[in-house]
Amino acid sequence: MNKFGSLYVDGDSLFHKMNPSIKLILFALWLIAVFSYLDINISCGLLGLGFILLYFAKIPYQISRNLFMAVTSFNLINALFIFLITPDYGVTLTGNHTLVAQIANYPIYYATIMYILVISLKYLSLLPLTIIFVFTTHPSRFAASLNRIGVPYKLAYIISIIFRYFPDIHHEFKIISNAQAARGFSYGKDEKSLKRRINNLFNITIPLIIQAMQRIDKVTNAMELRGFGTSKKRTWYNSTTIKVTDIIFLIMAIIGFAALIYYKTVINSGFRIDFI
Amino acid sequence: MKTSIFNFNTRTIVTISIAAALYGIVGLFGIPIGPNVQLRPSIIILSVFAVYFGPIVGLLAGFLGNMLTDLLAGWGIWWTWELASGFFGFFCGLVYLFKNFNIRYGQCNKFHIVFLTITAILGFVAGYAFAGINDILVMGEPPRKVFVQIAIILVTNSAVFILLALPIILGFIKTNRRHMNLRVED
Numbered sequence: 001m002n003k004f005g006s007l008y009v010d011g012d013s014l015f016h017k018m019n020p021s022i023k024l025i026l027f028a029l030w031l032i033a034v035f036s037y038l039d040i041n042i043s044c045g046l047l048g049l050g051f052i053l054l055y056f057a058k059i060p061y062q063i064s065r066n067l068f069m070a071v072t073s074f075n076l077i078n079a080l081f082i083f084l085i086t087p088d089y090g091v092t093l094t095g096n097h098t099l100v101a102q103i104a105n106y107p108i109y110y111a112t113i114m115y116i117l118v119i120s121l122k123y124l125s126l127l128p129l130t131i132i133f134v135f136t137t138h139p140s141r142f143a144a145s146l147n148r149i150g151v152p153y154k155l156a157y158i159i160s161i162i163f164r165y166f167p168d169i170h171h172e173f174k175i176i177s178n179a180q181a182a183r184g185f186s187y188g189k190d191e192k193s194l195k196r197r198i199n200n201l202f203n204i205t206i207p208l209i210i211q212a213m214q215r216i217d218k219v220t221n222a223m224e225l226r227g228f229g230t231s232k233k234r235t236w237y238n239s240t241t242i243k244v245t246d247i248i249f250l251i252m253a254i255i256g257f258a259a260l261i262y263y264k265t266v267i268n269s270g271f272r273i274d275f276i
Numbered sequence: 277m278k279t280s281i282f283n284f285n286t287r288t289i290v291t292i293s294i295a296a297a298l299y300g301i302v303g304l305f306g307i308p309i310g311p312n313v314q315l316r317p318s319i320i321i322l323s324v325f326a327v328y329f330g331p332i333v334g335l336l337a338g339f340l341g342n343m344l345t346d347l348l349a350g351w352g353i354w355w356t357w358e359l360a361s362g363f364f365g366f367f368c369g370l371v372y373l374f375k376n377f378n379i380r381y382g383q384c385n386k387f388h389i390v391f392l393t394i395t396a397i398l399g400f401v402a403g404y405a406f407a408g409i410n411d412i413l414v415m416g417e418p419p420r421k422v423f424v425q426i427a428i429i430l431v432t433n434s435a436v437f438i439l440l441a442l443p444i445i446l447g448f449i450k451t452n453r454r455h456m457n458l459r460v461e462d
Contacts, residue, residue: 007348027353031353035414035415038415067349070349071349075286081425082417082418082421084418085418085421085424086421089418089421119415119417130353133347136345154284157289157397158289158292158293158296158336160339161289161290161293161297162296162297162300162344165293165297166295166297166300166344168302169294169297169298170301172303173302187307187435194307197307198315201305201306201307201315202317202440204317205302205317205320205321205324206444207320208302209298209321209324212294212295215294216290216291219294220287223286223290224286228286229285229286262297
């Protein structure tokens with residue numbers, strides 16, 4: 001499909017073969033690891049490791065490029081925001097008053113620049129594993145494996161339906177906005193007045209909501225006709241098993257995570273901008 | 277008849293999923309009105325679904341929908357911000373619990389509208405305060421920057437809710453009332 005479409009990219013890599021719930025656990029460990037450090041060594045290490053893993057996932061570059069651009073621009077804006085509002089935050093963290101430059105009464109501290117670098121690297125290192133998780137996980141297999149590790153099947157089915165229907169809804173959004181644009185109610189840049197653009201964008205939501213209500217009826221009827229929810233358990237067409245390689249990956253991830261905890265408790269527990 | 281909010285039947289599951297998918301997709305669109313500030317129509321989606329189907333649907337649709345937005349946009353899962361959306365959905369849906377409020381039949385009075393406005397803004401405050409405090413304590417963001425950011429989001433989102441989402445909800449109530457000229461006799 002087009003820009004987003006259904007996200008799963010078929011492939012034969014390490015990550016495609018991995019059990020989806022194991023992948024979810026790895027993803028969660030990764031997020032915790034990234035979120036709980038403000039340390040340049042950890043940030044650089046995780047970012048490097050992330051891109052190595054991304055190389056193994058063999059996802060075409062054209063697909064991940066949009067996400068890469070979006071996250072980089074988010075990072076730049078965030079960095080600018082931090083810099084404009086709190087130019088001395090790095091100094092309060094480190095106590096290092098080294099001045100790099102001074103532009104018209106506006107001091108630029110070494111510590112603040114390093115702080116912004118660290119926090120941008122930290123956010124950037126979320127990207128590789130997000131790309132891997134999003135593009136190599138088959139939605140139905142993911143739901144099935146969630147059910148297997150103990151999530152109630154009704155909850156797992158919610159995930160399955162979300163991933164099944166969001167490309168359709170995205171398509172519908174495009175159809176409605178194109179139809180409105182054809183009538184002269186565009187929300188794009190071709191409309192000059194900002195107020196009218198806002199109005200046009202917000203008016204798209206009403207037909208979308210009404211369509212969604214009808215879709216809820218249709219899907220509910222189809223599922224009830226097939227007897228969904230009558231039994232306590234259900235079997236899955238796309239059921240998966242946990243293989244030996246999955247266990248090995250899990251153990252490796254847990255060892256890595258334990259090493260990070262060791263690093264945090266013994267070597268450095270707070271903010272750190274200098275390399276080891 | 278309104279269904280109980282704890283009744284997890286097939287319809288509830290489908291409602292949560294479709295609402296989350298819709299919220300997730302619409303969350304990708306917005307009109308930039310300033311640096312890092314976008315007016316997003318997704319608030320309308322979440323508040324309408326929460327008012328229609330109750331707080332639990334609002335909570336789960338907000339949480340999962342925002343997760344979908346974040347995954348599609350590529351910045352991992354920021355579970356505190358997803359939970360902030362969930363809080364907003366939950367608080368918006370509280371008005372569903374009143375016995376004499378029913379958006380399907382257009383039953384609604386002035387008190388309900390005031391209650392809905394107050395709870396929605398409270399939902400924003402609770403959600404963003406939670407996410408912001410977590411950003412400061414866990415993520416290590418500078419407090420002053422987080423405060424400024426949250427203040428901007430709070431003001432724009434409250435304005436969007438009052439100026440744009442509330443009229444749409446009232447519109448739904450009015451349309452549904454027009455079709456309900458029958459009365460139940462005891």
